[in-house]
Amino acid sequence: MANHKASHSSARTIGPVTDLERHLPTEWWKTLFNALYLKTDGDVVENTDATVAEVDCVLAVTGAAKDQKILDLCCGQGRHSLELARRGFDNVIGIDRSRYLVRLARKRAQREHFSTKFHEGDARNIRMYQNEIDLVLLLGNSFGYFESEDDDAKIIEQIAKILRKDGVVYFDIADGDFLRAHYEKRSWEWIDPNHFVCRERELARDSKRLISREVIVNAETGVIADQFYAERLYNQQQLKDLLERSSFNNVRFHAAGKTISDRSQDLGMLSQRLVCTAVYPKTTSVAVGAAKRIPVMVLLGDPSLPDPVKLNHQFNQEDLTTVQKMKNAVAEVTDCEFSFVDDHETMLSTLLTKSPAFVLNLCDEGYQNDPFKELHVPAVLEMLGIPYTGAGPACLGMCYNKSLVSLVASSLDIPTPLETYFDQSDVSATLPSIFPALVKPNFGDSSIGITSQAVVHSPEQLINYVANLRSELPDVPILLQEYLSGPEYSVGLIGNPGMALEHLPILEVDYSGLPSELPPILGYESKWDPQSPYWTDIRYKQAALSDDMRRILIDQSSLLFERLGCRDYARFDYRCTADGQPKLLEVNPNPGWCWDGKLNIMADWAGWSYGDLLRHVLEAGLLRAGLITSKLS
Numbered sequence: 001m002a003n004h005k006a007s008h009s010s011a012r013t014i015g016p017v018t019d020l021e022r023h024l025p026t027e028w029w030k031t032l033f034n035a036l037y038l039k040t041d042g043d044v045v046e047n048t049d050a051t052v053a054e055v056d057c058v059l060a061v062t063g064a065a066k067d068q069k070i071l072d073l074c075c076g077q078g079r080h081s082l083e084l085a086r087r088g089f090d091n092v093i094g095i096d097r098s099r100y101l102v103r104l105a106r107k108r109a110q111r112e113h114f115s116t117k118f119h120e121g122d123a124r125n126i127r128m129y130q131n132e133i134d135l136v137l138l139l140g141n142s143f144g145y146f147e148s149e150d151d152d153a154k155i156i157e158q159i160a161k162i163l164r165k166d167g168v169v170y171f172d173i174a175d176g177d178f179l180r181a182h183y184e185k186r187s188w189e190w191i192d193p194n195h196f197v198c199r200e201r202e203l204a205r206d207s208k209r210l211i212s213r214e215v216i217v218n219a220e221t222g223v224i225a226d227q228f229y230a231e232r233l234y235n236q237q238q239l240k241d242l243l244e245r246s247s248f249n250n251v252r253f254h255a256a257g258k259t260i261s262d263r264s265q266d267l268g269m270l271s272q273r274l275v276c277t278a279v280y281p282k283t284t285s286v287a288v289g290a291a292k293r294i295p296v297m298v299l300l301g302d303p304s305l306p307d308p309v310k311l312n313h314q315f316n317q318e319d320l321t322t323v324q325k326m327k328n329a330v331a332e333v334t335d336c337e338f339s340f341v342d343d344h345e346t347m348l349s350t351l352l353t354k355s356p357a358f359v360l361n362l363c364d365e366g367y368q369n370d371p372f373k374e375l376h377v378p379a380v381l382e383m384l385g386i387p388y389t390g391a392g393p394a395c396l397g398m399c400y401n402k403s404l405v406s407l408v409a410s411s412l413d414i415p416t417p418l419e420t421y422f423d424q425s426d427v428s429a430t431l432p433s434i435f436p437a438l439v440k441p442n443f444g445d446s447s448i449g450i451t452s453q454a455v456v457h458s459p460e461q462l463i464n465y466v467a468n469l470r471s472e473l474p475d476v477p478i479l480l481q482e483y484l485s486g487p488e489y490s491v492g493l494i495g496n497p498g499m500a501l502e503h504l505p506i507l508e509v510d511y512s513g514l515p516s517e518l519p520p521i522l523g524y525e526s527k528w529d530p531q532s533p534y535w536t537d538i539r540y541k542q543a544a545l546s547d548d549m550r551r552i553l554i555d556q557s558s559l560l561f562e563r564l565g566c567r568d569y570a571r572f573d574y575r576c577t578a579d580g581q582p583k584l585l586e587v588n589p590n591p592g593w594c595w596d597g598k599l600n601i602m603a604d605w606a607g608w609s610y611g612d613l614l615r616h617v618l619e620a621g622l623l624r625a626g627l628i629t630s631k632l633s
Contacts, residue, residue, distance in 0.1 A: 074142030078105025130629030144232030176233030301365030332611035389621035391589035486576025
């Protein structure tokens, strides 16, 4: 059986198939795993005895010490990583492409109070842990999924980069020669009292892969999945050649234990296995600190220009203090050398003449402090070929349009508030049928246009507030949105999909101190007016959520992060209905980076300093750009 499977999503079943390979999705492995994987393969991959025996073999063959750094690559739900943790191995990291399985691994680690780290990532593109790992494990048949053998070679090359001198890689994969001669063409078995699975297999036309199909059936409701997957078949010599082409030596094959299964029926790809180790004999081990400090240019808003978003339309003392605190914080990042640019009259010429190696883009005010020109700064950087932190121009443009984000979210089955889009050029519009309602501009950030009067309770209040917005923000479309009265949450994500995407502790807005006559919303006054109760009386606290609610918020945010093209960091705001259903309010692809903002508050709960937060954002961008191969110090 393969460790990863993908559902054929066009129908519940496609009936008889004469050519399995023709129906195999090119990137079937990208499909997120679900509970069905743990059912169909659970006799082995959820088998405690099997996991214990496999880890016994790893330790007997490699002699790994408890102080070594071990990477469990394609770790699935983390069964081997967690078994190592039970044996006192405290420095184990798991990476897998499946968000579902990584989430499950983290949950299990938390339940057992282990500090084991689990990341989402693509085994062909591991940007972290370069020259840091003593032992890489590829267990449970997690190799050979890609359509091209070149992709398998890329995994070997990545393993070579992350291993320390004389580091070891350990494979436990299918015995290709055995499977070519002995695979079962058809089988079926009960996987629990209510489900059975029918399997078909055939060799690919070039005989290099075994193509499999599973039809999973519920005894009462019928077919629930029809899925295809494949695995490249390696024999000893082919695996040895692949390793030696990437300069591994001392390639050795070891006795593989008998596969342990609860059902002992169709073991498929796990019926007979190869266990192999190889050593990567690096001549040098380059430390990050040995390199020259990376020059980083920090782009900021221009304090000498008017700013339509800020109080009194100008930079205030609070803004200048915020900038100074940021400068003090980034000084803690000793691997980088920082310069700061806030003069927008000369910004373009500075970028052209100094051509920085990397930019920390903190210019969320927009070019010349015009919020509509926030995307112009990364657009210029793109044209000049200068890598930078944060979202690109397309992502910023999309997220600036709140109704467009709602459409994307809805297409992903992520709930959003009911709303009416009202273009100010329209002579009429449909009023919402349910009050209270929230009225806000469709474009904009920093809550501009959202005040204590934005929550309306009658058609008259609605018409008056729309008239005010027409005067304040002419030609900006308006959203007439259902008012959500439940709790409000923010999710902060740091990193990048396919590398490492971490979530910070979830924040809840505490409105309990706000005067009762004021509607509990985070409007303009809460961000820009120090004299307002919205500034002084609103607090933030770490959200006390059920596991299911936390999972929903993090999964929805991670999906939006990837679909909208966010990079390095982002914040996702939600508010619940009266009965507790969370709905997406907005996506902030370049969220506030200030010391007293939501993101840093969440970072503090994670045990990070303000400098740590900025370092993690910078690190994510540098890793993504390929300018560093390990963490910053």
